Amino acid sequence: MNTFGQNQTEQSYGLGSENQAQTFGQENYNSTQWGPNNTPLAQNSNLFEQRSNNNIYDNIMTSNIQNEIDKQKKSYNLNQLGNKANLILDTIKYTGENLGELVADAQIAYQHYNKMNNVGKQLVKKYGPNQADGIDNYYHALLQCKLAQISPTSRDWGLRMGYGKEIYDYYKKKGNMPMQTIISDSRKDLKNNLYGSNIGYNNPYKNCEDMLDEFRTENMRKENIR
Secondary structure: OOOHHHHHHHHHOOOOOHHHHHHHHHHHHHHOOEOHHHOEHHHHHHHHHHHHHHHHHHHHHHHHHHHHHHHHHHOOOHHHHHHHHHHHHHHHHHHHHOHHHHHHHHHHHHHHHHHHHHHHHHHHHHHOOOOOOOHHHHHHHHHHHHHHHHOHHHHHHHHHHHHHHHHHHHHHHEOOEOHHHHHHHHHHHHHHHHHHHHHHHHOOOOOHHHHOHHHOOHHHHHOOOO
């Protein structure tokens, strides 16, 4: 017994019965021209038209974008140039306002650098060659920690100076040390810089020497050097 919905569906598609449906499918298959990779040529044609339309669309969009750029260039007047000039002046002014802090941060960095060198000489004198290895890990992190506790600006200057120092060291060591050693050492120093900076920034009221005590070498502990 056929339901009303089933008869309606079969008649609307012109199928009527399962045999007619199979016949319809076979005729459709036989009448189709097949191309490479067993793909119907009609589908290949549609695909070609679709790709062509996409290329045309892309060309139109590219043309519109270029026209917009040209329009903006033509409308670039003296007022916009004046705004650019004001932006440059504001940047120079901002740098000037922070110049004093940069000088102070540079002095702190220079003091840490001298202290690290003096500690290294002291340890080498007492314990022998290579007995100061590793102390830079502590002083790199310690400097950045202290600068980060001063202000966000000092923290920024500290990290920038750290990068500058590594660039200087690269050209200083280049040709005298294996390149892999130079790169590895710079990565280590930058990692310690960032670690110390984060510690100081997240703990502004704690003692940096205490927070970075794990970085002290065995010989530094023997001499109670912090």
